[in-house]
Amino acid sequence: MSTVLEPTKLVPYYQVLDEDGKVVNPDLMPKLSDDQLRELMRRMVFIRILDQRAIRLSRQGRLGFYAPVAGQEASMIGSEYATTKEDFILPGYRDVPQLVFHGWPLYQWILFSRGHQHGMEMPKDVNALFPQIIIGAQYVETAGVALAFKLRGEKRVAITYTGDGGTSQGDFYEGINFAGAFHVPAVFIVQNNQFAISVPVRLQTAAETLAQKAIAAGIPGIQVDGNDILAVYAATKEAVDRARAGDGPTLIETLTFRFGPHTMSGDDPTRYRTKELEHEWERKDPLVRFRKFLEAKGLWSEADEERTVEQAKEEFNAAVKKADEYPKMTIPGLIDSMFEVLPPSLKRQREEFTGKEEA
Amino acid sequence: MAQMTMIQAINNALDLELGRDPNVLVFGEDVGKNGGVFRATDGLQAKYGAHRVFDTPLAESGIGGLAVGLAIQGFRPVAEIQFFGFVFEVMDQIAGQAARLRYRTNSRFHCPVVFRSPFGGGVKTPEMHADSLEGLFVQTPGVRVVIPSNPYDAKGLLISAIRDNDPVIFLEHMKLYRSMRMEVPEEAYTVPLDQAKVVREGKDLTVIAYGAMVHTALRAAEEMANSKGVQAEVIDLRTVNPIDIDTIVASIKKTHRAVVVQEAQRQAGAAAEIIAQINEHAIYHLEGPVLRVTPPDTVYPFAQIEDEWIPTPQRVLAGMNKALTV
Ligand SMILES: Cc1ncc(C[n+]2csc(CCOP(=O)(O)OP(=O)(O)O)c2C)c(N)n1
Numbered sequence: 001m002s003t004v005l006e007p008t009k010l011v012p013y014y015q016v017l018d019e020d021g022k023v024v025n026p027d028l029m030p031k032l033s034d035d036q037l038r039e040l041m042r043r044m045v046f047i048r049i050l051d052q053r054a055i056r057l058s059r060q061g062r063l064g065f066y067a068p069v070a071g072q073e074a075s076m077i078g079s080e081y082a083t084t085k086e087d088f089i090l091p092g093y094r095d096v097p098q099l100v101f102h103g104w105p106l107y108q109w110i111l112f113s114r115g116h117q118h119g120m121e122m123p124k125d126v127n128a129l130f131p132q133i134i135i136g137a138q139y140v141e142t143a144g145v146a147l148a149f150k151l152r153g154e155k156r157v158a159i160t161y162t163g164d165g166g167t168s169q170g171d172f173y174e175g176i177n178f179a180g181a182f183h184v185p186a187v188f189i190v191q192n193n194q195f196a197i198s199v200p201v202r203l204q205t206a207a208e209t210l211a212q213k214a215i216a217a218g219i220p221g222i223q224v225d226g227n228d229i230l231a232v233y234a235a236t237k238e239a240v241d242r243a244r245a246g247d248g249p250t251l252i253e254t255l256t257f258r259f260g261p262h263t264m265s266g267d268d269p270t271r272y273r274t275k276e277l278e279h280e281w282e283r284k285d286p287l288v289r290f291r292k293f294l295e296a297k298g299l300w301s302e303a304d305e306e307r308t309v310e311q312a313k314e315e316f317n318a319a320v321k322k323a324d325e326y327p328k329m330t331i332p333g334l335i336d337s338m339f340e341v342l343p344p345s346l347k348r349q350r351e352e353f354t355g356k357e358e359a
Numbered sequence: 360m361a362q363m364t365m366i367q368a369i370n371n372a373l374d375l376e377l378g379r380d381p382n383v384l385v386f387g388e389d390v391g392k393n394g395g396v397f398r399a400t401d402g403l404q405a406k407y408g409a410h411r412v413f414d415t416p417l418a419e420s421g422i423g424g425l426a427v428g429l430a431i432q433g434f435r436p437v438a439e440i441q442f443f444g445f446v447f448e449v450m451d452q453i454a455g456q457a458a459r460l461r462y463r464t465n466s467r468f469h470c471p472v473v474f475r476s477p478f479g480g481g482v483k484t485p486e487m488h489a490d491s492l493e494g495l496f497v498q499t500p501g502v503r504v505v506i507p508s509n510p511y512d513a514k515g516l517l518i519s520a521i522r523d524n525d526p527v528i529f530l531e532h533m534k535l536y537r538s539m540r541m542e543v544p545e546e547a548y549t550v551p552l553d554q555a556k557v558v559r560e561g562k563d564l565t566v567i568a569y570g571a572m573v574h575t576a577l578r579a580a581e582e583m584a585n586s587k588g589v590q591a592e593v594i595d596l597r598t599v600n601p602i603d604i605d606t607i608v609a610s611i612k613k614t615h616r617a618v619v620v621q622e623a624q625r626q627a628g629a630a631a632e633i634i635a636q637i638n639e640h641a642i643y644h645l646e647g648p649v650l651r652v653t654p655p656d657t658v659y660p661f662a663q664i665e666d667e668w669i670p671t672p673q674r675v676l677a678g679m680n681k682a683l684t685v
Binding site: 064065093114115116117119133134135136165166168169170196197198199203204205265266267271272328329330331334335337338345346349350352353 | 388389391392393394396414416417418420421444445447448483484485486487488625626655656657658660661662663664665667668
């Protein structure tokens with residue numbers, strides 16, 4: 001079960017930094033200021049802490065659904081950083097970090113996790129959908145969002161995510177094919193973290209890469225070292241720029257790994273992954289690699305790290321507190337959200353419940 | 360005999376049928392090495408090999424189509440849809456293809472497929488995992504929908520389903536997976552499809568339920584017996600399509616009043632069908648209208664209020680009281 005990052009001839013392969021944080025492909029190096037480079041690191045550390053906190057809260061039974069993200073920070077943050085606030089994200093269930101930096105308030109994420117309707121109610125100025133549970137659904141919808149931008153002549157891009165498993169769904173093919181056929185401004189990201197719950201990617205497909213699935217849709221496909229935030233940023237920026245310029249969609253496969261279980265609902269990775277494989281990927285930790293790169297340039301220090309960790313903890317605690325205090329959902333409130341104008345049958349049902357609540 | 364949970368009884372049924380018939384195949388997402396996300400298929404791949412028990416790519420329509428194709432070639436697939444909320448992805452293969460195969464080919468081909476799937480609320484799953492979507496298939500001729508309420512029935516009904524030559528949707532309520540143990544014979548046995556069961560005898564009122572609601576109805580019936588001395592008869596439907604109206608009518612002839620309890624939203628669905636059939640077959644035996652106790656007509660809500668949304672014993676009791684007085 002080797003998952004070594006082997007460059008392939010079928011699609012371009014992007015890597016900027018090697019595992020020691022040394023630049024191996026200077027021509028792919030994105031044009032980012034020192035402050036921007038530091039910001040990328042800050043975001044990765046921030047999310048690593050949020051992930052640890054969320055896992056802890058989940059173990060205490062104080063969170064609901066949670067899919068850990070450690071290991072995939074470069075993939076998630078590097079790609080989101082290549083978008084603007086006007087671009088629209090259609091995320092999968094694991095894509096919390098992208099949403100957080102696109103503006104999803106942390107307390108709403110916690111409410112979402114706890115199964116509160118308000119959690120999924122994106123603030124009006126946040127251009128994103130809630131995390132999709134149905135695998136693949138967001139891929140087809142992305143073609144629609146992107147077509148809307150094209151029809152209105154807006155220079156905006158729709159960006160979506162799924163995992164390696166998600167590429168097996170019919171919706172995946174339909175989404176990239178529609179986007180190609182309508183030549184819309186969309187970026188499709190596949191985070192290939194090697195496993196769909198327990199199923200390894202070689203059981204998903206006989207294709208050598210997932211990026212090459214773009215060929216059948218007639219759109220560019222790029223494979224990226226998903227633990228190298230500079231490579232992910234560079235590939236996504238290129239795709240976003242191309243989409244914005246009216247040059248159509250791109251499929252990007254990021255090669256990465258989730259360190260934790262699939263979700264916090266009883267998944268046990270030791271049933272399907274070896275310790276060796278886990279260690280192999282721990283050596284590719286996206287935070288370690290980028291930290292080495294920045295430290296060599298004098299752009300990141302222990303103090304920076306500590307400050308970020310403290311800030312993440314504080315923001316998380318404040319968010320948990322706010323979520324704890326948020327009013328509970330009610331059945332009448334739920335009924336009200338079914339239609340703009342409640343039909344008489346639902347009005348009667350609402351009364352049954354309000355009557356009961358008053359009693 | 361052994362004490363088994365429902366998940367163990369299901370695992371045991373699959374094990375026995377894989378061992379008995381080499382044409383039985385078990386497949387789906389994560390059913391192989393992982394043994395299923397609920398461990399329903401635990402140990403089966405190790406025992407029968409990856410050609411009999413295997414993981415598929417992540418695509419429900421693919422799983423359904425694979426099952427239909429294998430069935431046409433004489434296999435007996437037991438395909439898992441990881442959560443029944445994902446059934447929309449495979450709707451065409453179940454309702455548009457499998458359910459019509461016998462009719463279309465005038466029995467040249469038939470479709471001995473079992474679609475197993477966990478469903479049901481009260482366990483705080485994320486969206487699209489818990490919905491009671493059996494109603495979609497109550498309006499689909501050509502498929503059976505089987506919903507066991509206990510470990511003994513689960514094993515016997517699953518074995519019947521696997522041996523049946525037509526497609527069966529076999530729904531396993533998540534809350535029942537590990538909530539009770541029961542004496543279950545270790546050898547193979549069958550519980551007949553299409554037959555409801557009277558699980559509590561009574562003369563004053565009939566309560567019809569299935570799945571986890573059987574237990575809610577039983578609790579309400581006990582409470583009513585204790586507080587009022589009123590004896591409710593409780594029927595566990597077991598097969599939701601087709602409906603065993605004979606058992607229901609026999610009960611109503613005795614009690615003259617009825618309440619149907621369902622975990623799915625009110626409109627259309629199994630309860631509506633049951634009431635329509637009662638009207639057709641037993642209206643002159645009724646002393647009052649047949650009532651329903653159900654959640655309101657909303658989408659399945661998020662985890663926060665599912666316990667309030669799903670009928671509680673109190674709400675069932677209120678429905679029973681109303682049925683006795685109207
Ligand atoms: C339509 C659908 N089928 C099945 C599932 C259950 N499920 C949730 S996550 C998952 C595996 C997804 O793997 P992948 O696409 O590789 O993403 P990853 O979790 O690795 O990020 C499965 C089978 C689902 N949520 N939706």
